[in-house]
Amino acid sequence: MDNRPIGIFDSGLGGLTCVKKVMEIMPGEDIIYFGDTGRVPYGSRSADTILKYTRQDIRFLETFDIKFIIIACGTASSAALPFIRSEFDMDIEGVLDPACKKAAALTQSGKIGVIGTHGTVRSGKYLQTLKRIDSGLEVYSKACPMFVPLVENGYTDGEVARLIAAEYLQPLKDAGVDTLILGCTHYPLLRGVIHDIMGEQVQLVDAGAEAAVYAKQKLEEKDLLCSRGYGAAQYYVSDAVDNFTEIAGMFLEKSVDGSVHLVNIENY
Secondary structure (H helix, E strand, O other): OOOOOEEEEEOOOOOHHHHHHHHHHOOOOOEEEEEOOOOOOOOOOOHHHHHHHHHHHHHHHHOOOOOEEEEOOHHHHHHOHHHHHHHOOOEEEOOHHHHHHHHHHHOOOOEEEEEEOHHHHHHOHHHHHHHHHOOOOEEEEEEOOOHHHHHHOOOOOOHHHHHHHHHHHHHHHHHOOOEEEEOOOOHHHHHHHHHHHHOOOOEEEEHHHHHHHHHHHHHHHOOOOOOOOOOOEEEEEOOOHHHHHHHHHHHHOOOOOOOEEEOOHHHO
């Protein structure tokens, strides 16, 4: 039993899909969430910049005596985590490994699609991880850079979202994938649109949700789950508290008024 909080971070709002899953399957846990809204998106940044941002985000969360950190950011998970895991003396997991294991277990045809930011796709980590699980898998990756700004600005449905999604997803449809990894935690907010375009036969893997499931398994194994009935969440952002508060309430389907705070992440 361990009542210390779980830390979760992302480049913006997308990681709230992971927060929501943690609240659902581990309701007793306190959560500290950091959304780097002042520097979103990470996907268009250089590898060195992504490493710098990831280190700062983790150092900030460390100030809360965190027992487990989830990197709820596809870009940081794929481009930074492999290089910085050994730098910190705590359990840190990203969205990549849990999502790949789930997709490999689900696919019937052996054809898996991965969508993510430019940084995620450029790293090639999803491809490498899936091939390590099963060398016979066929992996098709597609960068979808407009998805993050669509979600951040509330365009999660409607004609604009569908037109952009249809163009991005067509190559994956043509390839005949039967499983699609949503390799950025923003993308589940577009799940309805993606599902409609890909069709009933394609199973969608929510990377953030799978990371939450993995975190619960690891905490159970180490007897670190919290004993309380209901935990609390605090949210920290690097810009625009009001904007985050409004949109976060819609994503989480609950009010976050009074629990969102501004932090200067450059101090870490």
